[in-house]
Amino acid sequence: GNSVTQMEGPVTLSEEAFLTINCTYTATGYPSLFWYVQYPGEGLQLLLKATKADDKGSNKGFEATYRKETTSFHLEKGSVQVSDSAVYFCALSPQSRGKSTFGDGTTLTVKP
Amino acid sequence: DAMVIQNPRYQVTQFGKPVTLSCSQTLNHNVMYWYQQKSSQAPKLLFHYYDKDFNNEADTPDNFQSRRPNTSFCFLDIRSPGLGDAAMYLCATSGLASQETQYFGPGTRLLVL
Numbered sequence: 772g773n774s775v776t777q778m779e780g781p782v783t784l785s786e787e788a789f790l791t792i793n794c795t796y797t798a799t800g801y802p803s804l805f806w807y808v809q810y811p812g813e814g815l816q817l818l819l820k821a822t823k824a825d826d827k828g829s830n831k832g833f834e835a836t837y838r839k840e841t842t843s844f845h846l847e848k849g850s851v852q853v854s855d856s857a858v859y860f861c862a863l864s865p866q867s868r869g870k871s872t873f874g875d876g877t878t879l880t881v882k883p
Numbered sequence: 884d885a886m887v888i889q890n891p892r893y894q895v896t897q898f899g900k901p902v903t904l905s906c907s908q909t910l911n912h913n914v915m916y917w918y919q920q921k922s923s924q925a926p927k928l929l930f931h932y933y934d935k936d937f938n939n940e941a942d943t944p945d946n947f948q949s950r951r952p953n954t955s956f957c958f959l960d961i962r963s964p965g966l967g968d969a970a971m972y973l974c975a976t977s978g979l980a981s982q983e984t985q986y987f988g989p990g991t992r993l994l995v996l
Contacts, residue, residue: 802982803982805984807987809923812989812990812992813989813990814887814889814973814975814987814988814989814990815926815973815975815985815987816987817984817985817986820984822982858923860925860926864981864982864983865981865982866981866982867981868933868981869981870928870931870940871928871985873925873926874925875924875925876923876924876925878923
């Protein structure tokens with residue numbers, strides 16, 4: 772079956788530090804890959820997505836590149852802010868109709 | 884703005900007392916999902932509807948039921964809540980095509996006393 776493995780947290784960074792959250796996946800075919808973010812007390816919201824190999828998703832300074840050869844979709848941001856503190860979920864949606872698979876989430880805390 | 888709305892945001896119930904959580908959407912999406920999430924863990928899918936076609940996950944307890952009377956509304960019924968059912972319940976929607984983005988509501992946090 773499909774699976775998503777995320778870097779374990781929690782991650783604590785100082786403001787303006789560089790962020791990487793690793794995500795690798797197992798799936799057949801060509802799934803779409805997503806990063807969702809969940810702020811305290813809220814639902815998940817889409818941060819970025821990529822639908823095919825070598826696609827780069829980007830939003831709000833975050834980026835992730837769909838790497839088919841390493842089955843990875845690592846999330847990066849060059850300079851984090853306190854407002855980026857949240858839980859980040861990597862997810863995949865299979866090529867054929869089927870349920871999405873979520874990683875276990877990585878909690879990011881950014882300190883001023 | 885088009886959105887997914889969940890009511891109430893917080894729900895307190897007693898052990899064994901039935902409770903219903905509601906979700907509505909203005910996105911006109913055909914697919915609706917109910918997830919259970921505990922302590923910022925990965926959301927766990929309970930059910931989903933492709934339009935009126937109901938899909939139950941194999942490990943969803945019988946204590947959980949769902950209704951979708953029309954495209955816009957979906958309900959989660961917990962017939963006899965136990966302490967272990969205390970969690971955040973997330974409703975989400977998406978289009979019918981595969982690999983669509985899911986749009987989540989803000990969630991209902993259920994407390995069982």
